[in-house]
Amino acid sequence: MELNNTYKVIVIGTSAGGLKVLKELFAALTPNFTLSVLVVQHLSPQSDGFMAHYLNKLSHLTIKEADAGELLLPNHAYIAPANYHLLVEKDHSLSLSVSEKVSYARPSIDVLFESAAEVFLDQLIGIVLTGANDDGAKGLINIHQFGGLTIVQDPAEAEVSAMPLAAIQTGKVDHVLGMSEIIKLLNTLSEQNHLGKQRSI
Amino acid sequence: MEQTEHQNEIQTEDIELELLLEAIFKKFGYDFRDYNKAHVKRRILQRKQSLGLRSLSDLQHKTLHEKGFIDVLLRDLSINVTEMYRDPSFYAAMRNEVLPILKTYPYIKIWHAGCATGEEVYSFAIMLKEEGLYHRTQIYATDFNPVVLETARKGIYPISKIKEFTANYQQAGGTHSFSEYYLAKYDSAILNQNLRENIVFAEHNLVTDSVFAEVHLIVCRNVLIYFNKTLQNRVLQIFSESLIKGGYLGLGSKENIMFTDIYPFFETLDSKNKIYKKKVHLP
Structure with missing residues (x-):
């Protein structure tokens, strides 16, 4: 697998079965993780930020609900709040919107992916995990189009395979991987960023 | 390439x-x-x-x-996505923490800025009626978009929304039956005319207009999230100037005054529901 790029940001989309895989992922990412992570998990409108607290406890990364206007930091993960779309601005700050649902979802994975795609271009990795609809497929096409890396969880392994399958059907997916391989890949990237920095010093 | x-x-x-x-x-x-x-x-x-x-x-x-x-x-x-009693806990907090203080004033003035199609304005009207305050309240409901204001003025909403509105109303601590407040007709729920008596709907643009009136409470929810820092500060400055000392400001659940210019002049009344109080003794 060629990894000769300096990726800076990861966007992740998931719905049904998502909490379990997000837990697995965030528990396994290495300390001093050099990338920023943005997550859209479809939630009920009544959810109250529990997920961010829960994931934060088990991860080396600082994981929080996204606040409007905050700047992306490495080693941090930001979860889209229930009932808000999450978008990225040109200056790498986050913004929220309560505009119409997109494909019945708010937050929408496509909305995050599309806005991140044109801000981060080839420094972006888009990942679609387990889920029950086709949100994220359109967004992955954008990420691919702007030079980012696209990854989908192996449908055979996903708790609900509809979302990974819809993503794969776009034909714009670079890698179909199991969770353990995704984790290994992301940790390797973080490691390479560290080495790259040392070399440049 | x-x-x-x-x-x-x-x-x-x-x-x-x-x-x-x-x-x-x-x-x-x-x-x-x-x-x-x-x-x-x-x-x-x-x-x-x-x-x-x-x-x-x-x-x-x-x-x-x-x-x-x-x-x-x-x-x-313009974002016109709203609902009656959006974030019911905000309304419960208003009812329990803010209205008891507003009750002590002989006359209450409320400014609902960026009211869109009006659902949340009527939510307040109902709450004020149930607390016996509506007859001595004036609500200014403003938006920059004349088209949505027209919808707000009419107070007619799709009947399909009523189920959600009713659930919200109950969670927000409504004391009556929500069905008392509207008339169902074909596909529409027509809110009672008398809810509109003390509401003035008016065009006002937060970006280009200035202070609107002196009021006891300003409600402005999910408007600031669309503004950059400069514009947020401008608008919050207008709010700060429009509030009496000891007046209240209610924002959307992901909005915050903490990193803005007006923060020193306010205290936080409810950090979860984003309700702030303008200090009586200003620094």
């Missing part, structure tokens, strides 16, 4: 977007230049796409030359 082409494309599009917003401001007086760009761009590109236009320059041409087209863009750029 491909990336540079894309970057070039994005750069051109961003220039065109800036020019379009400039044109809208110069020609019509609506100022979206200090809105967060990601959202504005998304909405504008959707419009471009649905019209089958080649570029935002074409959209600019249409905006400047085609009579009435600006209304379409205004609708795209």
Whole structure:
């Protein structure tokens, strides 16, 4: 697998079965993780930020609900709040919107992916995990189009395979991987960023 | 190679977007230049796409030359997604923590800024009625968009929303039966006329207009999230000047005054529901 790029940001989309895989992922990412992570998990409108607290406890990364206007930091993960779309601005700050649902979802994975795609271009990795609809497929096409890396969880392994399958059907997916391989890949990237920095010093 | 082409494309599009917003401001007086760009761009590109236009320059041409087209863009750029008692805990907090204090004033003035189609204004009207305060309250409900204000004035909403409104009303601590407040007719729920008695609906643009009135409570929910820092500070300054000492400010659940210029002049009454109180003794 060629990894000769300096990726800076990861966007992740998931719905049904998502909490379990997000837990697995965030528990396994290495300390001093050099990338920023943005997550859209479809939630009920009544959810109250529990997920961010829960994931934060088990991860080396600082994981929080996204606040409007905050700047992306490495080693941090930001979860889209229930009932808000999450978008990225040109200056790498986050913004929220309560505009119409997109494909019945708010937050929408496509909305995050599309806005991140044109801000981060080839420094972006888009990942679609387990889920029950086709949100994220359109967004992955954008990420691919702007030079980012696209990854989908192996449908055979996903708790609900509809979302990974819809993503794969776009034909714009670079890698179909199991969770353990995704984790290994992301940790390797973080490691390479560290080495790259040392070399440049 | 491909990336540079894309970057070039994005750069051109961003220039065109800036020019379009400039044109809208110069020609019509609506100022979206200090809105967060990601959202504005998304909405504008959707419009471009649905019209089958080649570029935002074409959209600019249409905006400047085609009579009435600006209304379409205004609708795209204003967020009119709202519901009665949105975030019920906010209304419960208002009822339990703010209204008991407002009760002590002989006359209560409330400014609901950015009220969109009015659902949350009527939510307040109902709450004030149930607390026996409505007859001595004046509510100013404002929005920059005359089209949504017209809907707000009518107080007629799709009957399909009633189930959600009713659930919200109950969670917000409503003391009656929600069905007392509307009349179902075909596909519509018509809110009771008397809820409108003390509400004044008026056009007011937070971006370009100034202080509106001196009031005891300002409600402005999910408006500031669309503004950049400069514009947020401008609007919050207007709010601060419009509030009496000891007056209250209620924002949307993901909005915060903590990193803004007015923070020293306010205390936090409810950090979860984003309710602030203007200090009586200003620093």
